[in-house]
Amino acid sequence: MPITARMSPDQLDAVLREALEANGQRFTEQRAAVYRVLRGTTDHPSADEVFTAVRGDITDISLATVYKALETLVSCSLAVKLTYGDGSARYDARTDDHYHSRCLVCGQVRDVPGEPHEVLPHIDAGAGFQVRGYRVEVVGLCQACA
Known part of the structure; x- marks a missing residue:
C-alpha cells in the first residue's frame, strides 16, 4: 500500500504491519502508536517529544520502548533519523x-x-x-x- 499524506489509523497500521513483517519484526501497539505520532506531525519531533505524545494513549510506555520503536521504524525505512553534531536527534516520517x-x-x-x-x-x-x-x-x- 503506498503511503499518502492522509491515511486512517487502520491504513497506517496496515503499512506498518507490512513493513515490519518484511523486515522480520512484529507489529506491536507501542510501535503503532509511535508511528501514528510521527505520521501525524510535520514537526520532526525528538524521542522525548514522541514519548510525551504517545503517553497520552499508552500511559505505561517507557522512554526506552519509544527509542526502540523509533529505531525499528528507521530500520524498516518508515522514518528517517536526523542527527546533529551535538548528539541530538529528531525523527521524520517523510522518507x-x-x-x-x-x-x-x-x-x-x-x-x-x-x-x-x-x-x-x-x-x-x-x-x-x-x-x-x-x-x-x-x-x-x-x-x-x-
Whole structure:
C-alpha cells in the first residue's frame, strides 16, 4: 500500500504491519502508536517529544520502548533519523528526498518546500559515483529566535 499524506489509523497500521513483517519484526501497539505520532506531525519531533505524545494513549510506555520503536521504524525505512553534531536527534516520517531548515537556537526543524532537483544546482559527486538520495540542511535562526 503506498503511503499518502492522509491515511486512517487502520491504513497506517496496515503499512506498518507490512513493513515490519518484511523486515522480520512484529507489529506491536507501542510501535503503532509511535508511528501514528510521527505520521501525524510535520514537526520532526525528538524521542522525548514522541514519548510525551504517545503517553497520552499508552500511559505505561517507557522512554526506552519509544527509542526502540523509533529505531525499528528507521530500520524498516518508515522514518528517517536526523542527527546533529551535538548528539541530538529528531525523527521524520517523510522518507522521500527533501530538505530541512534547522534553527541554531531552539533546534526547530522544518521541511523546505520545493523539489530537490529545483532547489539545488546539479552536483558533480565524482566520476562513477551513483547518487542514491540527498540530505541537505539549511541552518540559521527561525523567525521566533531571530
